[in-house]
Amino acid sequence: MEHSLTQSLIRDIPDFPKPGIVFKDITPVLAHPDAFRRVVGDMASYAREVQAEAVAGIESRGFIFGAAVALECKLPFVPIRKPGKLPYKTIREEYELEYGVNAIEMHTDALKAGQRVVVVDDLLATGGTAAAAIRLVRRLGADVVGAVFVVELGFLRGRAALKDMPVRCLVRFD
């Protein structure tokens, strides 16, 4: 396992955010400069592999990794945010939760048509948020060339939700 240090730092929090869910807490990775550096370095390598021209990060933990990857690769960083947070003109995509619907937004001037974009987030669970992020990027005419996550919860089958999209995850839990 290449990311055995990262994996060993991620801690299980039972019953968060609600009973029966085991939450994967990545804050100990952020507290460990070498591990954090390694994670960002590998995500940046992936962004280079897919020849990304911009990095889109999903609020909030995707900001932590995505902005660092953008800096590392000298690429523009595009924040994808919860509704009502971005001040300029936005487009919105909804995605389903276990109960109800959520949404994310992107500025209409965040990307150019044809631009190659990598989507960054901390966690690939069901893939609903990432799929909505991909739809946002495509609505601006840009091209999603890949998606990269720190953690994959394999049993939630997020890769299936992202279909034909190239996906890289550094640590997988089954």
Added chain:
Amino acid sequence: MEHSLTQSLIRDIPDFPKPGIVFKDITPVLAHPDAFRRVVGDMASYAREVQAEAVAGIESRGFIFGAAVALECKLPFVPIRKPGKLPYKTIREEYELEYGVNAIEMHTDALKAGQRVVVVDDLLATGGTAAAAIRLVRRLGADVVGAVFVVELGFLRGRAALKDMPVRCLVRFD
């Protein structure tokens, strides 16, 4: 002005988030890799100047800058989040808004007693959020050695709210 490029990229959004407020939109800075690199570089220089041993970033835009500064300085990154977002044991501090009260939280194991901490956020407005962040850090026995922001809204007198705290802002609007 050292940060004339940064300043020129920040755009005014009138009547956001509500009528009469002019919002300073920093997303064009994030879209400009040289400007973003420069901002993070100067924030990191400040963190080194005050001999910080950890970087605390305030959700959400503080994550974008704070995590990058932590990486740059090879320091632990501590996320300060909105209520209910951090999965482990937390402490909470409230701060006043124009109407009502808001709160932020930090993990109880995020910092060690005596650790030198720099607080990072994008914007110093009234200083209410930053003051609450400083109280969180101090409750864990750690030492806030400074606070650094991209933008200062001078007319809101945030520096006064932070009293004796060393503060650095890269761009100031009066």
